[in-house]
Amino acid sequence: MVARAFTVSFDGLEARPVEVQCAVTAGLPAFSIVGLPDKAVSEARDRVRTALTAMSIALPSKRITINLAPADMPKVGSHFDLPIALSLLAALDILPRDAVERALALGEMSLDGSLVAVVGALPAALAAAEEDRCLVCPKACGAEAAWVGGAEVLAAASLSDVVRHFTGQSPLPPAEPGEVLPGHDSGCLSEVKGQERAKRALEIAAAGRHHTLLIGTPGSGKSMMAARLPGLLPPLTAGEALETSMIHSLAGLLDEGGISRARPFRDPHHTASMASIVGGGKGAKPGEISLAHNGVLFMDEFPEFPRQVLETLRQPIETGNVVVSRANAHVRYPCRFMLLAAANPCRCGYLSDAARSCARAPGCGEDYLGRISGPLMDRFDLRIEVPPVQFQDLDLPASGETSAAIAERVASARAVQAARFADHPEVRLNADAGGRLLDEVAPLDAECRAMLHRAAERFGLSARGFHRILRVARTIADLGGSAEIRAPHMAEALSYRLTAGPA
Numbered sequence: 001m002v003a004r005a006f007t008v009s010f011d012g013l014e015a016r017p018v019e020v021q022c023a024v025t026a027g028l029p030a031f032s033i034v035g036l037p038d039k040a041v042s043e044a045r046d047r048v049r050t051a052l053t054a055m056s057i058a059l060p061s062k063r064i065t066i067n068l069a070p071a072d073m074p075k076v077g078s079h080f081d082l083p084i085a086l087s088l089l090a091a092l093d094i095l096p097r098d099a100v101e102r103a104l105a106l107g108e109m110s111l112d113g114s115l116v117a118v119v120g121a122l123p124a125a126l127a128a129a130e131e132d133r134c135l136v137c138p139k140a141c142g143a144e145a146a147w148v149g150g151a152e153v154l155a156a157a158s159l160s161d162v163v164r165h166f167t168g169q170s171p172l173p174p175a176e177p178g179e180v181l182p183g184h185d186s187g188c189l190s191e192v193k194g195q196e197r198a199k200r201a202l203e204i205a206a207a208g209r210h211h212t213l214l215i216g217t218p219g220s221g222k223s224m225m226a227a228r229l230p231g232l233l234p235p236l237t238a239g240e241a242l243e244t245s246m247i248h249s250l251a252g253l254l255d256e257g258g259i260s261r262a263r264p265f266r267d268p269h270h271t272a273s274m275a276s277i278v279g280g281g282k283g284a285k286p287g288e289i290s291l292a293h294n295g296v297l298f299m300d301e302f303p304e305f306p307r308q309v310l311e312t313l314r315q316p317i318e319t320g321n322v323v324v325s326r327a328n329a330h331v332r333y334p335c336r337f338m339l340l341a342a343a344n345p346c347r348c349g350y351l352s353d354a355a356r357s358c359a360r361a362p363g364c365g366e367d368y369l370g371r372i373s374g375p376l377m378d379r380f381d382l383r384i385e386v387p388p389v390q391f392q393d394l395d396l397p398a399s400g401e402t403s404a405a406i407a408e409r410v411a412s413a414r415a416v417q418a419a420r421f422a423d424h425p426e427v428r429l430n431a432d433a434g435g436r437l438l439d440e441v442a443p444l445d446a447e448c449r450a451m452l453h454r455a456a457e458r459f460g461l462s463a464r465g466f467h468r469i470l471r472v473a474r475t476i477a478d479l480g481g482s483a484e485i486r487a488p489h490m491a492e493a494l495s496y497r498l499t500a501g502p503a
Contacts, residue, residue, distance in 0.1 A: 010250060015120065020087045024092065031066075041080045044109075121249060149177075
């Protein structure tokens with residue numbers, strides 16, 4: 001008679017159900033695992049056999065067959081150890097079969113039977129809740145999995161603890177959710193001397209999630225301002241926190257089961273590969289653009305990234321999701337992030353300073369920024385020139401508004417947008433609006449429309465550029481508490497589009 005246990009196989013954020021079937025039959029002694037297991041799953045038989053021996057459980061001299069159904073779906077990861085052990089113990093009538101079948105299990109086993117943490121506990125708990133099962137997982141994963149709340153989570157330190165639970169000797173208590181982790185202190189924007197125009201642009205970008213490019217000389221404060229951007233963003237909502245944490249769970253980034261309400265801020269180095277940025281590698285893991293979902297992706301020294309890496313950003317920026325396609329995997333990840341890029345105006349960095357620029361100016365600047373293709377440049381809503389700060393100004397005390405004061409305006413503007421797009425769940429902020437919806441939420445009077453048309457004709461704006469200026473103007477109006485877009489809002493939006501880089 002076949003005994004069954006249940007677990008999941010991860011396909012992106014989706015946790016697909018897997019039935020672990022175990023049959024102990026007459027024949028030559030053997031222990032085989034079938035159902036397209038990878039190397040880690042195939043090696044589970046040795047870990048399980050040794051762990052059972054450590055518990056003084058001897059396997060019978062029979063043929064043991066483990067089938068992972070559906071058999072045509074690849075099984076990847078060490079989290080299959082625990083469900084394989086449970087199905088085997090149920091087949092040997094050591095554990096009650098009905099109790100094992102009511103649980104969804106995942107966990108890696110050490111040779112002494114202790115359970116080791118695995119990635120993906122959060123999406124696995126969500127799958128358990130959907131199937132009305134309890135989740136059995138390693139103790140280190142319990143606090144993370146308990147955040148779902150829809151399923152009972154039983155976190156065990158070892159396989160023997162699980163056996164005692166199912167046999168009624170020592171029931172496991174339900175796991176408690178981990179703590180809400182405090183966000184990283186990113187500093188205050190008032191600490192940045194000068195650069196009031198760039199600070200204003202960051203406020204607009206934070207309010208509407210607009211992609212932004214900062215171009216300035218070395219040491220002008222681009223990276224310093226970027227590091228303070230998280231302090232302007234409102235906390236993640238409960239739904240956004242769970243959505244973002246599921247991606248981080250698959251990547252193994254959740255710290256001791258805690259979930260943070262702070263928005264992600266990812267800053268990969270310019271030597272990062274395409275797989276690390278977009279996603280891929282073994283198991284088609286999420287990349288930086290997905291880890292920055294609902295947050296910020298900061299790419300410093302933007303032109304120094306490989307051209308192929310930069311071009312892969314074009315589609316995710318527009319669609320808000322990415323499909324990682326490999327020979328054995330087609331995985332979709334969400335990646336609705338705000339791209340903040342920083343670049344020097346040329347290779348030496350001093351194009352605007354005649355006394356310090358190289359002999360190739362201005363051609364060196366065209367060549368350097370030319371590494372950013374026109375279609376990618378067209379996707380930046382805000383392009384800001386960041387001038388150098390005079391050393392005399394560095395002795396002045398901190399000035400300007402604090403991050404907390406700006407964050408209040410950003411939160412108010414985002415609340416207005418949330419109410420505006422309440423009937424459109426696929427649209428969260430102004431940066432997502434397009435087509436007929438954009439015309440409805442951002443109507444223009446005759447003066448604003450004439451201003452925008454003149455700019456489009458003079459600078460040769462694309463249709464995408466035209467609509468992105470309209471979205472920025474809508475965000476500026478929201479920050480000003482205006483229900484309609486006025487001429488000053490449109491003029492400011494145009495100024496951010498036409499002063500740095502090609503239109």
